[in-house]
Amino acid sequence: MSYLSVSTWSLHRLLGPLRWTAWDNAQKKHITKLEQQDNVIDLLDLPTILKEKGFAAFELCHFHFPFTDSLYLQRLKKACTDANMRLYTLLLDYGDLSSTDTQRVDADMELIKEWIDIAAEVGAERVRVVAGDAPADDQDALSRVSQYLHELAVYAGQKGVKIITENFRTLSSTSENCLYIVNQSDEQIRLITDFGNMSGAEKYNELARIIPYSDSIHAKPQYDKDGIPDQDEFRRCLDLLKQAHYDGPIVIIYDGPGDMWEGIERTKKIVEDYL
Structure with a gap:
């Protein structure tokens, strides 16, 4: 059965x-300073907030970590455990494994491994690694990236973490390339x-091809200028999950205008029909 994320x-x-976190040496703890806006969230409070709002899991962007030292990671892990909240995926946005600059790729691989270590310590189950910015028809780049992702999967597996990628950026913008990566890794x-x-006339066929190989679904509707989702279009996407018997997390994505919690709730009400 699918569940909310x-x-x-x-x-x-x-x-x-709009917020920053600092180490208070006198009190020997991290202090979050909130500036310029009400209702700013301390990340350590987020697991409890999400649980109260009916979520079972969340995905955490790497740039939302105010600290990556061991003490902070253990505090965040405890916050998730105490709230019974799964930290399903650490979303790493940085890196271009499709680059022909081998020095750049070597540096990116080292950085990705550092984030895998962070994921392991904080209790994240997966790390999302972006395939890259090479053109979708660059078969050489696709082959190289598949090898790099396999290497990362082996490294992550030793830490108890899984590697996933996404139909995100150019190289993995087609179902064909996504499935190539999946198949090359067995x-x-x-x-x-x-x-x-994904967009255009083939959007729904493309989505239908890759959903069966997906551990996570980013449920992002098309919004109007007021942040109101196109329900018919969104439900057409969600119907594909039923057809594929998908039973993982459905991750609400809202990046429209206005209050973000209100935008999340509007999307959540539609998604709840598919749980």
Whole structure:
């Protein structure tokens, strides 16, 4: 049975640059300073807030970590455990494994491994690694990236973490390329399918091809200028989950105008019909 999840991207105006966290040496603890806006969220409070709002899991963008030291990671892990909240995926946005610059790729691989270590310590089950910015028809890049992702999957597996990628950015913008990556890894690499990352006449066929190989679904509707979702279009996407007998997390993505919690709730009400 599918269950509710949310990405911290849907709360980025409340978790982003309007707050900062610092180490208070006198009190020997992290202190979060809230500036310029009411209702800004301390990440350590988020698991409890989400549980109270009916979520079972969440995905955490790497740039929303105010600290990555061991003490902070253990505090965040405890916050998730205490709230009975799954930290399903650490979403790593940085890196381009499709680059022909081998020095850049080597550096990116090292950084990704550092984030895998962070994921393992904080209790994240998965790390989302972006395939890259090479053109979708660059078969050489696709082959290289598949090898890099396999290497990362082996490394992550030793830490108790899984590697997934997403139909995000150019190289993995087609179902054909996504499935190539999955098949080359003997399905060690799974997918996030984001409804909003495909468009055009073939959108629904493309989504239908990759949903069966997805561990997570980013349920992103098309919004109007007021942040109101196109229900018919959104339900057409969600119907594909039923057809595929998908039973993982449905992750609400809201990046429209206005109050972010209100935007999340509007989307959540539609998604709840598919749980």
